[in-house]
Amino acid sequence: MRTQIYQILYSDSRPLAHHVVKGLFLLAVGAVAAVAMIETLPRFDQTAEAAMNTVRATAMVVLSVELIVRFWVAPEGSAHTFDTTNSGSFHTAETSASRFTYLVSPLGLVDLLAVLPAWVNLLHPVPLHWFELAAALSLFKLARYVPALSLVTAVVVRQGRSIYAALVVLSILLVFAATVIYLFEYEAQPASFSSIPESLWWAITTMATVGYGDMSPITPIGKLVGGIAMVFGIAMFAVPAGILASGFAEELRKRDFVVNWQSVAR
Template sequence: MRAHVNQILHSNAQPIVHILVKGLFLLAVGVVVAIAMVETLPNSDYTTNSFIRHIREAAWIVLTVEFFLRIWAEPERTTPRGALVSRIAYLRSPLGIVDLLAVLPAWINLVHAVDLHWFELAAALSLFKLSRYVPALSLVWNVVVRQSRSIFAALVVLSILLVVAATVIYFFEYEAQPDSFESIPQSLWWAITTMATVGYGDMAPITPIGRLIGGIAMVFGIAMFAVPAGILASGFAEELRKRDFVVNWQSVARVPLFARLDATAIASVAQLLKPRSVSANQAIVRRGDVADSMYFIMEGEVEVELTPTPVRLKQGEFFGEIALIQNIRRTATIFSITNCRLLVLEAVDFHRLVDQVPELKEHIEQTSEERLSHNNRQSED
C-alpha cells in the first residue's frame, strides 16, 4: 500500500492517477493563494463569506492529507535506513519544511484563532510546493545551490560597496541635508536604490561632490548587479548541458551499436552526438546532397527510398554512414514515417570516432557493405 502511494506521488507508473492527484494538489495550492490575495482587498467581505471559507478549509484539508501521505510514503523513496530516519530527513528537507509551514496555521487555528496574515504567509509559502511539479523551478534551485559560492562572493563585494557608498555620501551630504542623510544606516537605503539604479527620489544628493558620488555609485552598481546575473546565466547553461549529456548518455547506451562499449567510451560518444527531432513525413536527407553526418534512430521509424523496394529502419538502427565512409554524396532520400527522435553524428566527429574505436568502424563498414550489396541485388532484379 505504501509503495503504491509512493508511486502515485512521485512517479508516472500510473500516469492517469498521478496526473489527477497532482492536479488536485495544484488546485489546492491555487485556491489558498487566490483566496489569500482576494481577502486583502479593501472592503472585502470574503473573510466572512461562509462559502469561500469552506473552500479554503477544503483546500487546507487536501494539503494536510498530502503532507501526511508524503511522511508515510517517504521510506519508499530513500535507501534502507529506517522509516523514522527517512521521515525525519523529509521533515528537515526544504520541501518538507514548506509542506509543514503551509498547513501549520490551519492546524493552530483549530485550537486558537490565528491572525489572517499568517494564512496569507502560509499561502505564499505553499507556492514553493510547485517546484515538485514544474521542472524549471527545480532547475533554478539546482543552479543557485551549485553557484552558491560564486553568488556569495559577489554579494559580499556588493555589500562592501554599498557600505562604502553609504558612508561616503553621509560624510558629504550630512551638513547639507541632515534630515535625509542623518545616519549611515539611513544613507544605506540611498546606496541600495542608487546602485540598483532604481532611484526612488526620496533621497538625492544636492552637493556637487555628492552628485559625483551618486554617478560613480550608479556605474559600479550596474557592474556589480550584473555579476550575479552572469553567474546564474552561466549556471543555467552548464546545468542544461549536464542534463543534455545525461539524456544523450542514456540514449547512446540503448543503441545496439554502442552496447558493448564501457561507460567511459559511451560518455565520449555522447559528447559528440546532438539530439534532433523530426516530424512525420519530413525529408531527413535527400539523394545527391553532400554527406555531412550520420543518424541514429532513438524513437520512430524512417524509410529509405530505394528502387524497387523501400527499406524501413526502426529504433536502434542508423543511417547515413555509407556516404561518409565512401566520401560520396547521398545515395538515397530518407523520409520520416513517424515523429522521430534522432542523434546526429557530424562527419568530422564520425571519422574521429571510428579511428578511436576500431570495433565501431568494423561494425559500421560491415553494415554499410551489407546494405550496398542488398541495394545492388535489388537494382539487378
C-alpha cells in the same frame, strides 16, 4: 501499500493516479493562493467571505493530507527500506530518521508551514495575515512539479560559491557608498541622511539603478559619489546575473546530454 502510494506521489509508474493526485495538490495550492489575494480586495462582503473560508478549509484539508502522506511514505525513498536483512530496531530507527529528514528538508518545511496556521486556528484564532503568508509559502510546492524551478535551484547550488563571492563584494561596496554619502550629505540633509543605516537605503537604490527619488544628494561631492556608485552598481549587479546565465547554459547542456544518452541507450 506504502510503496504504491510512494510511486504515485514521486514517479509516473502509475501515470493516471500520479497526474490525478498531482492535479489535486496543484488545485489546492492555487485555491489557497487565490483566496489569499481575493480576501485583500476592498468591499469584501460576508457572503463571499464565507465562500472563501470554505474553499480555504477544503484546500487546507487536501494539503494536510498531502503532508501526512508524504511523512508516512518518506522511508520508501531510502534504500534501506528494501533491505530485509535489517533488524527490527534498526529498521524503526532508520524509518524515523527518514521521516525527520523529510520534515526538515526545504520542501518538507514548506509543506508544514503551509498548513500550520490552519492547524493552530483549530485551537486559537489566527490573524488572516498568517494565512496569506502560508498561501505565499505554499507556492514553493510547485518546485516538485515545475522543472524550471528545480533548474533554478540546481544552478544556484552549483554556482553558490561564485554568487557568494559576488554578493560579498557588492555588500562591501554598498556599506562603503552609504558611509561616504552620509559623511558628505548629513550636514546638508540631516533628515534624509540621518545615519549610515538610513543612507544604506540610498546606496541600494542607487547602485541597483532603481532611484526611487525619496533620497538624493544635493552637494557637489555627494552627486559625484552618487555618479560613481551608479557606475559601480551597474557593473557589480551584472556579475551575479552573468554567473547565473552561464550556470543556466551549463546546466541545460548537462541535462540535454543526459536525455540524449538515455535515448541512445534505449
